Amino acid sequence: MASDSDASLLVAWQLKNKHVLVVGGGDVASGRIHHVLVAGAKITVVAPQDGLHPVTKWHIDTTPDRITYYDRVFTPADLDGKDFVLTAIDDADASRDIASRCRALKLPVNVADDPPSCDFFFGSQIRKGPLQILISTNGRGPKLANIIRRRIEESIPSHAGEAIERVGTLRERLKARAPGVGGEVGRRRMKWMADLCTAWEIEELASLTDEQMDRMLTEGWEKDVVLSPQDLGVQPAAHSDSE
Numbered sequence: 001m002a003s004d005s006d007a008s009l010l011v012a013w014q015l016k017n018k019h020v021l022v023v024g025g026g027d028v029a030s031g032r033i034h035h036v037l038v039a040g041a042k043i044t045v046v047a048p049q050d051g052l053h054p055v056t057k058w059h060i061d062t063t064p065d066r067i068t069y070y071d072r073v074f075t076p077a078d079l080d081g082k083d084f085v086l087t088a089i090d091d092a093d094a095s096r097d098i099a100s101r102c103r104a105l106k107l108p109v110n111v112a113d114d115p116p117s118c119d120f121f122f123g124s125q126i127r128k129g130p131l132q133i134l135i136s137t138n139g140r141g142p143k144l145a146n147i148i149r150r151r152i153e154e155s156i157p158s159h160a161g162e163a164i165e166r167v168g169t170l171r172e173r174l175k176a177r178a179p180g181v182g183g184e185v186g187r188r189r190m191k192w193m194a195d196l197c198t199a200w201e202i203e204e205l206a207s208l209t210d211e212q213m214d215r216m217l218t219e220g221w222e223k224d225v226v227l228s229p230q231d232l233g234v235q236p237a238a239h240s241d242s243e
């Protein structure tokens, strides 16, 4: 078992409009490209045309506004202006050379299949709308990460993504109605949201309409009460799938 000092920091890294370099165009690179595209990054792919995986080629062809492609091997100048580097090449020496150049430039780098060269590892990922789950075995057993991911996927309530979307909208509307960071209003907002999320089933939250949100805010927030699903005429949900 990993001791505390071996553990990784798990964060949700914001890549929107950051510039990511992907070195390599094979199967692994195609997965990396998908993950960073979902995160809103601008991408440069450097890999000879003859080694391109069809999915990598498809990403390059279908996302020309976000992906710049160079049909050649890596050169050190490729690191200029980048925020984040991913290598997925079948050449261990070239990978380590890229990793050490990144380290000298303090550029975060992942080298597929070479944990000692990585600043961060990829993990097995689940996305359901805004819900993001990453399973990491800290490099110990990637296949087990894959197996545990499948089990977790089966246990996620079926409407979790929609419920989070609706709660996100409600929070935005509440913050617009009762603005301000921290302080008394922040504490009141947090307690009201937490009580509401606890009182409602995930399926019920997922079905919230804009009109019901209006009533929650005007008849609930303004009077410092949390309306129940019954108060708003929502059919009680059967207990959520996770139970």
Ligand SMILES: C[C@@]1(CC(=O)O)C2=NC(=C\c3[nH]c(c(CCC(=O)O)c3CC(=O)O)Cc3[nH]c(c(CC(=O)O)c3CCC(=O)O)/C=C3\N/C(=C\2)[C@@H](CCC(=O)O)[C@]3(C)CC(=O)O)/[C@H]1CCC(=O)O
Binding pocket: 031, 110, 111, 112, 113, 114, 115, 118, 120, 121, 122, 123, 124, 125, 135, 136, 137, 138, 139, 140, 141, 142, 143, 144, 145, 146, 149
């Ligand atoms: C999670 C996932 C994400 C992704 O890559 O997107 C991922 N590997 C996946 C699958 C997978 N990889 C391998 C197998 C074959 C079976 C096996 O070896 O177990 C399978 C299973 C399969 O293919 O089903 C081979 C392998 N992987 C690494 C090494 C090198 C080494 O360990 O030294 C070797 C060669 C070992 C050898 O030669 O013997 C290393 C890494 N792989 C990582 C991530 C990082 C740590 C993840 C963690 O902490 O859990 C890390 C450290 C580096 C990195 O960030 O790339 C993805 C599953 C996604 C999914 O399906 O949900």
Ligand SMILES: NC(=O)c1ccc[n+]([C@@H]2O[C@H](COP(=O)([O-])OP(=O)(O)OC[C@H]3O[C@@H](n4cnc5c(N)ncnc54)[C@H](O)[C@@H]3O)[C@@H](O)[C@H]2O)c1
Binding pocket: 023, 024, 025, 026, 027, 028, 029, 046, 047, 048, 050, 051, 052, 053, 072, 073, 074, 088, 089, 090, 091, 094, 112, 113, 142
């Ligand atoms: N972490 C993981 O989950 C995982 C899983 C499988 C494989 N791997 C490893 O990841 C690496 C890539 O795997 P793959 O299946 O995508 O390999 P691949 O052979 O399909 O692709 C390698 C790619 O790298 C390109 N390339 C080689 N040298 C290059 C250079 N100097 N500059 C630019 N591009 C270069 C090739 O043209 C090709 O596009 C391998 O080392 C493999 O062992 C990691």
